[in-house]
Amino acid sequence: MSDLRGDLVRLRARHEADVPILDTELHDDVALHARMGRRPWRPISPGTEASPYRVKEPRAEGASFSVVELACDTLAGTASLWDIDTHNRSAHIGIALRPAFRGKGLATDTVRVLCHYGFVVLGLHRIQIETLADNHPMIKAAEQAGFTKEGILRDAGWDTGGFVGEAVFGILVHEWTTA
Amino acid sequence: MTDLRGDLVRLRARHEADVPILDTELLDDVEVRARAGRSPWRPASPGSQTSHYRVMESTDAMAPFSIVELATDTLAGAVTMWGIDAHNRCAHIGIALRPGFRGKSLSTDTLRVLCHYGFIVLGMHRIQLETAADNHPMIKSAEQAGFTKEGVLRDAGWILGRFVGETVLGMLAGEWVAA
Numbered sequence: 001m002s003d004l005r006g007d008l009v010r011l012r013a014r015h016e017a018d019v020p021i022l023d024t025e026l027h028d029d030v031a032l033h034a035r036m037g038r039r040p041w042r043p044i045s046p047g048t049e050a051s052p053y054r055v056k057e058p059r060a061e062g063a064s065f066s067v068v069e070l071a072c073d074t075l076a077g078t079a080s081l082w083d084i085d086t087h088n089r090s091a092h093i094g095i096a097l098r099p100a101f102r103g104k105g106l107a108t109d110t111v112r113v114l115c116h117y118g119f120v121v122l123g124l125h126r127i128q129i130e131t132l133a134d135n136h137p138m139i140k141a142a143e144q145a146g147f148t149k150e151g152i153l154r155d156a157g158w159d160t161g162g163f164v165g166e167a168v169f170g171i172l173v174h175e176w177t178t179a
Numbered sequence: 180m181t182d183l184r185g186d187l188v189r190l191r192a193r194h195e196a197d198v199p200i201l202d203t204e205l206l207d208d209v210e211v212r213a214r215a216g217r218s219p220w221r222p223a224s225p226g227s228q229t230s231h232y233r234v235m236e237s238t239d240a241m242a243p244f245s246i247v248e249l250a251t252d253t254l255a256g257a258v259t260m261w262g263i264d265a266h267n268r269c270a271h272i273g274i275a276l277r278p279g280f281r282g283k284s285l286s287t288d289t290l291r292v293l294c295h296y297g298f299i300v301l302g303m304h305r306i307q308l309e310t311a312a313d314n315h316p317m318i319k320s321a322e323q324a325g326f327t328k329e330g331v332l333r334d335a336g337w338i339l340g341r342f343v344g345e346t347v348l349g350m351l352a353g354e355w356v357a358a
Contacts, residue, residue, distance in 0.1 A: 040266050087219050088337045125342060126334050151330010155305050155351055158267045163304060168347075170333055 004065070004117055006109040011065035011079060011117070014055050018066045018075050020046065022053035025098045026078065034160045035132055036096055053078060060084065063117070067110050069101060076101040079110050081118055081127075089125035091118055095138070107141035115145065119173045126172050132157060133165035142169040146176065183244070183296055185288040188255060190244040190296070193234045197245045197254050199225065201232035204277045205257065213339050214311055215275050232257055239263060242296070246289050248280060255280040258289050260297055260306075268304035270297050274317075286317065290324035298355045305351050311336060312344035321348045325355065 004011040023044065027033055033041045037052070044050045056064060062082045069076040077097035084091040093114050095107055111129070118124040131138040133152050143149070147169035155163035183190040202225065206212055209220045216231070223229055235243060241261045248255040256276035263270040272293055274286055290308075297303040310317040312331050322328070326348035334342035 038264065038267060085217065088217060088335065088342075090335060125337075126332075128332065128335075148333070150332050151347055153305075153307065153329055153347060154327070154349055156267065156269060156307075156349075163267075168330055168332060170335070172334055 004113050005070070006113040008070055008104070008109040009076060009106055009113065010068050010070060011110070011113050012068060014053065014064055014066050014078075016055055018078075019051060019053050019055065021075055021098070022066075022078055022096075023051050026096050027052060031160055034158075035135065036094075038157065040158075060086070065114075067095075067097065067101075067106065069104075069106060076106055077110075079114055081114055081122075084118075084122065084124075089123065091122070091124055091127055093118075093127060093129045095141075102137065107138065108144040111141055111145040111147075115171065115176055119176050124173065126170055129169040130166050131169075132159060133167045135167075139167060139169075145171070147171045148175075183292050184249070185292040187250070187283070187288040188246050188248055188285050188292065190246060190258065190289070190292050192237075193232070193243055193245050193257070195234055197257075198230060198232055198234065200254055200277070201245075201257055201275075202230050205275050206231060210339060211275075211278075214314065215273075217336065219337075239265065244293070246274075246276070246280075246285065248283075248285060255285055256289075258293055260293060260301075263301065263303075268302065270301070270303050270306055272297075272306060272308045281316070284320075286320040287323045290320060290326075294324065294350065294355055298352045303352065305349055307350075308348045309345050310348075311338060312346045314346075318346055318348070324350075326350045327354075 030041045061084050064080045066075055067077040067079050080094045081091045082094055095110055097106055115127055118127045129142045129147055150168050150170050153166040156166035157164050212220045240263050243259045245254055246256040246258055258274040260270050274289055294306055297306045308321050329347050329349050332345040335345035336343050
């Protein structure tokens with residue numbers, strides 16, 4: 001079986017055992033959560049359907065993965081291809097790594113594996129990443145994976161007390177092929 | 180009664196009598212529709228509940244208007260504030276004029292009236308407009324209304340046989356007050 005694997009990580013479906021770890025380390029941190037999503041943080045009780053990381057059935061418009069670090073075979077975070085649009089052949093990437101798994105190059109590798117999934121498995125033409133304009137680690141990962149900065153949507157997100165710009169990055173399939 | 184009125188147009192709710200006119204002139208034209216939306220053109224029978232222009236209730240996330248030209252008191256097109264996000268205090272604008280009402284500066288005036296609605300009535304902080312990168316009349320209208328070009332999402336839309344970039348323009352509440 002060939003799976004979705006890069007140099008440092010592999011992507012697999014969400015397992016039930018991942019959910020409490022992701023909820024605790026990624027959702028329950030209010031300041032971190034505010035930087036990741038477009039919705040305000042709300043309290044979520046353990047084991048409820050409200051968890052953004054719950055196990056879901058596969059859907060045509062989105063694919064949720066858990067990221068596993070190859071070196072230690074351990075859950076490293078979550079990655080998704082969302083808003084998959086088969087007419088315009090485009091989709092968006094969302095990534096969040098557990099705090100202890102940051103700064104190791106896993107995000108760049110995860111973006112590359114997601115691009116393989118989007119371009120080769122799904123047949124997309126364009127993949128987009130949005131992130132806060134001051135999220136330098138994510139911006140670096142996007143650029144290292146071959147994405148081009150296409151603009152900054154000024155003041156597009158409310159991040160705990162102030163408006164912050166949102167940087168938009170894109171990569172096209174032929175840029176990926178030549179990478 | 181004060182209504183939503185500019186120098187050339189006023190905005191009002193959709194009336195049933197508008198629907199067949201908008202369907203015929205804006206929806207039935209494959210090229211116009213392909214350039215106006217993100218989904219592929221599909222045949223829709225008269226009175227279809229799938230019509231983009233059917234009478235529908237406004238929601239917290241969307242407010243659909245019909246545009247009336249003041250000089251002739253005639254339906255000139257449709258405009259929607261969509262993706263209204265009360266947390267990030269931002270929203271998007273989509274506008275379509277009937278063919279006989281283009282080239283008369285109605286879209287710039289419509290944008291100004293809708294910005295009044297968004298910034299003053301709804302309390303938005305940011306309003307955004309996306310259009311095909313080669314839609315020069317729309318880009319010019321947006322810039323005349325005070326929007327700033329923030330980026331081009333390369334090849335983001337499939338328009339009748341090819342991928343076309345999508346230009347994103349934004350305006351912040353502070354820029355609107357100063358206008």
